Amino acid sequence: MILPSFPIQVLLPQIRSSLAAHPRLVLEAPPGAGKTTQVPLALLDEAWLDGRRIVMLEPRRVAARAAAGFMAGQLNQAVGETVGYRIRFDNKVTARTRIEVVTEGILTRMIQDDPMLEGVGAILFDEFHERHLSADLGLALALDVQSQLREDLRIVAMSATLDGEKLARFLDAPRLSSEGRSYPVEIAHFPARRDEPLELQTRRAIEHALQQHPGDVLVFLPGQREIARVQAALQPPPPPRQGRVWEGQIVVLPLHGELPVEKQAEVLQPDPHGHRRVVLATNVAESSVTLPGVRVVIDAGLAREPRYDPNSGFSRLEVVSISRASADQRAGRAGRVAEGWAYRLWPQSQRLEPQRRPEMAQVELASLALELAAWGSDALRFVDPPPAGALAAARDLLQRLGGLGLSGAITPLGKRMLALGTHPRLAAMLLSAPNGEDRALACDLAALIEARDPLRSGGDALTARWRALAAFRSGRAPGDANRSGLAAIDTAARQWRRRLRTDATPPADIEAHRLGDLLMHAFPDRIAHQHPADPRRYQLANGRMARLFDDSAVFGEPWLVASELRHEAKDALIQRAAPVDEAALRRQFGDRFVSEDAVRWDAGKRALVAQRESRFDQIVLESKPAGRVDPERAAVALTDAVRELGLSALSWSEPLQQWLERVRSLREWMPELELPDLSEDALLATLDDWLLPAFSGKTRLDALDEDTLSHAVKSSLEWSLRQRIDQLAPTRITVPSGMERRIEYAHGQSPVLAVKLQELFGLADTPRIADGRVPLTLHLLSPGGRPLQVTQDLRGFWERTYPEVKKEMKGRYPKHPWPDDPWTAQATHRAKPRGT
Structure with missing residues (x-):
């Protein structure tokens, strides 16, 4: 096996010796160091591995395929021999495979299905700094397996930008750092013009880069939609193929996770005709994937990341600002082959978060709660534990779906839901279908719910979207439909039918309530009944109220199920719904009808x-x-x-x-x-x-x-x-005058003692409570009860401030004592006796 030269190579002997002596390791290596492709290969012949497999969790499908392909190429083999991959709806693994690159929840399924991890000697977590929920859960499960069942299992957390010291302490593991292979990168902020859309600002930046600098240009954009807009801005005529030669010399190529495998492979290789390239990429190009020839990076500073969307009940991808660590990593892509340039499309004054927040803290946790129930223990060690409130809400939902029993234990249905590898809401719906045609219809619904809206005209009827899909299949899609969107939904529905092993085809037409009769199994908390006094208002099964659009297509239906709501101050707004047949509701959820x-x-x-x-x-x-x-x-x-x-x-x-x-x-x-x-x-x-x-x-x-x-x-x-x-x-304290005075408390503030100044004569230091830890804040009052001074330093008051107070107050309150020496004077709460 001949390995190309990578900076990580000098560290490989230390990695091998560390893992021979210790079962865990934290490895920090910047992009381009070679950790993703060289570390697994370097461990294949280790004695502790004893011929077993290495499983590497890779957060993105593009990177997983690319890493497996690169390693297989180094061995002069096809993918699926020594090196293979497993991703959603795609599997290139054989009995001979010893390095498996896996994505998403596949590692979790492997551990849940076989806690002993027979045949697995090491688990590598690549790009762990991205803090995906699946990586955090996979690490927690792997640590539990290692501590309870498999002391010989090796666990390696690898990252380009990571608080490695904190993670090493958490794992009680050695920490190794590799140098990167990079050249200087000059960073500049490329300002937008007034009210300029992102695609036009990006086009200007690309034109500037092509005119001023050599090499290929890598452009980071948040998603496919923005990539398509920038492509349109660069290439007004529709391109005849994926990449079109721009001005005769420039090839414009997209790169995202939904591209066909062969198109991804084309982007990851130099242009065969030697043309300069402009690659429009999502954050799949941020790490793990190497693009040859890039000298300029243009960064929109945005990414689509999962956030919990209470409107839909799912975690949705939202456009958010990237972290400072991600910005630095993206810029570093320009310095991989020679000195480079990075243009940032946000103002220099904008401040970015230092690191990416863990998904655990900002997504919906029903899938995690179901995994924990299947594992049978909550006592897992997470780098950042799941928020208690979000976890409790997830368990409540799972009980409604039938995935958990009242005791919190997973049910037989919950185990089947987990095996489908999708959100528990969709899994419950897919498993509820009683026959082949209904299962095919449920697959359509799952694809529709997971996709963007294929209708440009909007509206709240889910039935209209399904009918547009049915029309597309017959070759007559409606004019207000996005044909490419419908094609993607049709493909996803076919994949779901394969997953469910159903040969049935979806019906050509349906009664509207058939969708609702399936959908109510995904959204039992959003089954809604028309309000008797206001036909546009509905009460939801969870007790809340919702209302319809004024021009709602489902107006008049006595029962609905809402797949999407917009939460507002009073009533939620039903954004997507389907009618429900009450007879079906009573058949399926008869136990929820009570008197x-x-x-x-x-x-x-x-x-x-x-x-x-x-x-x-x-x-x-x-x-x-x-x-x-x-x-x-x-x-x-x-x-x-x-x-x-x-x-x-x-x-x-x-x-x-x-x-x-x-x-x-x-x-x-x-x-x-x-x-x-x-x-x-x-x-x-x-x-x-x-x-x-x-x-x-x-x-x-x-x-x-x-x-x-x-x-x-x-x-x-x-x-x-x-x-x-x-x-x-204490509520009260005795002061030198012999009187008890009240102490006022307010959490987060120092306790206050309001007392007349004459009552503290002879007291040198500020009184303290809580075993002397907390000084009281003294409100020193005049004989008339007005505040003279607020202090926690009584000694300093007597020394520096009292002479001035005495001079001012003596004339105003002549009947009260104002001694020259307050240290030795008799404290009193009364005026001076008559005649003194």
Whole structure:
């Protein structure tokens, strides 16, 4: 095996020796160092590998194919022999394959299906700095396998821009760094003109680069849509093929993850005719993929990254500003073969985030929650743990979908959902189809939901989009449809049919409710019923309200399921929906239709009302007065009322409010006390623990008196701890005059003691609380109660400020003592005796 020269080569002996001695490694190497393609090959013959496979997680499909192809080429083999890849809907792996490059959730599936990882000796996480959710989960699972089952498993985290020291501490692993192969890059900001679209600014930058600099030009754009617009700006006539020679010498080529494999391969090779190239790329070209001949980088500073979209219930790709680390990495692409130039299309004054935020913190977590349930443990070690609120919401959704039971354990349906490798909402829908034709229809729906809207005219009817797809298949797509968009949706639907192993074809026409009857399995929380008093308003199964567009195509339907909502201050706006057949709803979700007595809070009456209700989930279908309020149900209803109205609905006494401020302050000042979190958010989140029992037997909010509320709030603290709070953060303090004066507390601020100046004569230093850790802020008052000075330095006040105060106050308050020496004077809260 002959390896080309890469900077990483000098580090390969250290990598091999490190992994021979230690099962984990953090490897930092800039783009172009060769880590992606040289490290796996260098480890193939290691004794600890013992002929087993190396699995490398690569975040992007383009990079996965390219890396596998490059390594296979170095071995003079075809992809699928020693080196292969597995990506969504594509697999080039054989029994002979020893290096597998995998993407997305494929590594997770491998570990879930075989926790012993039989036949796998090492897992490499390439470009870990991109912090994809699949990489974070894969690393957490691999660490669990390594600690519990496979001490011999090697784990390597590789990255170009990474806080390697932090990750090495987390992994308890050695850290190695490689030099890159780069030349100086001159960076400049290329300003936009007033109201100039991105594609025109980009065209000007490309023209400037081609005129001023040699070599190929790499342009970073956020997505396919922007690539198409820049292509159109560069090439007004439609190009006869993928790349068109521009002005006779320049070839313009796109590069993104949806390109066919052969087109990707064309971009990754030099032009066969020696033409200069302009490559319009998404961030697939940011790392792992090497483009020959690039001397100039033009960077829009944007990327499409997943963000949770509450409108759709999914994580969607949104255009966001890149991080500073990504900007530096992109610019470095211009210096791989010689000195280069980088033009940034954002103002120099714009500040970028230092590093990319983990997907874990900003996406919807239903898939993660299902994976954790399948693994059977939440005790995984994540570099950044999943946010508790998002994880709880994900589990609630999974219970509605049938993927989790009430105990939180995964169900048989949940296991089948997981095996499909898509969002649990879509998986639940795909698995709900009772026959071949319905399964084919569900595949159409999954493809439609995952894709961009193929209709230019908009509208809220999902049926119109499916009918446009059906018309496209028959060769008569409607005029307002995007034909390329429909073609992509048709391809995705075929791929889903292959995944489900169904030979059935979708119907040529359908009744509108057939889509809704399938879709309700993906969005059980968004099944909606028409409001009896307002036909444009709908109540959702999750209890919220939504409304239709004025020109809605589904107006008048008694039941709907909404696949997309726009959340607004009052009612959500239904942006995409399909009608639902009530008979099908009762067949599929019969257990959610219930009739029972309910007690609810009536905000208008500010009282509880008892009603006999017929409901579907949280949708009230019929309601009648039920007479007397049941006390057992009343406590729950009153607690829910406080949840809705806020804690201000309760009767908080001033002493109880001060007690809370004292506890919150002490929790910050003395963490070793391990005081509970009694912030407003925490109290609201735990109402069922402390407030619900206090409402027992009560049917009105104002029936909860101050003493009962105080006892309820303090119930989580043992008596000894409450006494300790009184000692460390007292409500009053005795001052030298012999009087007790009150201390005022406010969390986040120093406690305040307001006291007349004469009462502190003879006191040298500022009083302190919390075992002497916290000085009081003294509000020194005149005999008339007006503030003279605010200080935490009483000694300094006596030394520097008191003489001036005495001079001013002596004439205004002659009946009160103003001694020359406050250190030895008698403290008093009274005026001077008569005759003195």
